[in-house]
Amino acid sequence: EVQLVESGGGLVQPGGSLRLSCAASGFTFSSYDMHWVRQGIGKGLEWVSTIGTAGDPYYPGSVKGRFTISRENAKNSFYLQVNSLRAGDTAVYYCARSRRDGHGFDYWGQGTLVTVSS
Amino acid sequence: EIVLTQSPGTLSLSPGERATLSCRASESVSDSYLAWYQQKPGQAPRLLIYGASSRATGIPDRFSGSGSGTDFTLTISRLEPEDFAVYYCQQYGSAFFNFGGGTKVVIK
Numbered sequence: 001e002v003q004l005v006e007s008g009g010g011l012v013q014p015g016g017s018l019r020l021s022c023a024a025s026g027f028t029f030s031s032y033d034m035h036w037v038r039q040g041i042g043k044g045l046e047w048v049s050t051i052g053t054a055g056d057p058y059y060p061g062s063v064k065g066r067f068t069i070s071r072e073n074a075k076n077s078f079y080l081q082v083n084s085l086r087a088g089d090t091a092v093y094y095c096a097r098s099r100r101d102g103h104g105f106d107y108w109g110q111g112t113l114v115t116v117s118s
Numbered sequence: 119e120i121v122l123t124q125s126p127g128t129l130s131l132s133p134g135e136r137a138t139l140s141c142r143a144s145e146s147v148s149d150s151y152l153a154w155y156q157q158k159p160g161q162a163p164r165l166l167i168y169g170a171s172s173r174a175t176g177i178p179d180r181f182s183g184s185g186s187g188t189d190f191t192l193t194i195s196r197l198e199p200e201d202f203a204v205y206y207c208q209q210y211g212s213a214f215f216n217f218g219g220g221t222k223v224v225i226k
Contacts, residue, residue: 044217044218045163045217046216046217047208047214047215047216047217060216094162094163099165099168103168104168104174105153106165106174106175
């Protein structure tokens with residue numbers, strides 16, 4: 001059974017940093033592109049980063065330079081380092097897996113809440 | 119960057135009715151790299167449709183997707199009580215994976 005479990009969320013002050021983790025199981029992790037998607041409270045979905053099987057990262061302009069995605073295939077895990085946090089980064093952060101053919105995100109974790117507040 | 123605009127923002131229908139949700143892209147979506155997701159309160163999104171018209175594993179055939187280029191549609195042929203939720207489209211071409219703003223389907 002495919003499972004994705006996020007961890008690392010919490011309360012952080014503006015300007016602070018966090019490292020989110022996603023532990024994967026039930027599939028050959030190294031063969032899949034992986035993603036982070038966030039959702040502000042009561043808001044829509046926002047894609048925030050992707051890492052390809054070769055470790056190639058992708059970001060939208062809204063987070064480029066502040067967020068860094070990485071993966072550790074030996075641990076079946078990938079990560080999101082989030083720096084210079086601001087109130088607008090408050091959200092539930094989901095990790096997700098691409099379908100093997102790259103068409104859509106077929107498995108999602110349950111999310112980890114990041115709250116940026118003083 | 120392709121911007122996706124979903125309409126309407128809210129759709130008020132009764133069980134058994136047909137739902138038609140629209141997703142319009144600011145430029146052509148390459149190779150119909152367009153997906154639809156369903157999200158219920160407190161849950162992660164669920165993939166419904168990929169490649170504009172292919173149903174994901176386990177998705178009932180009352181859900182169908184159509185369209186190409188800049189205009190895409192998700193149709194729910196007869197709404198079941200469990201279908202009242204928020205629906206998002208997503209394009210995934212050119213290493214960008216952005217979502218539309220969502221359509222909320224509510225019980226009339």
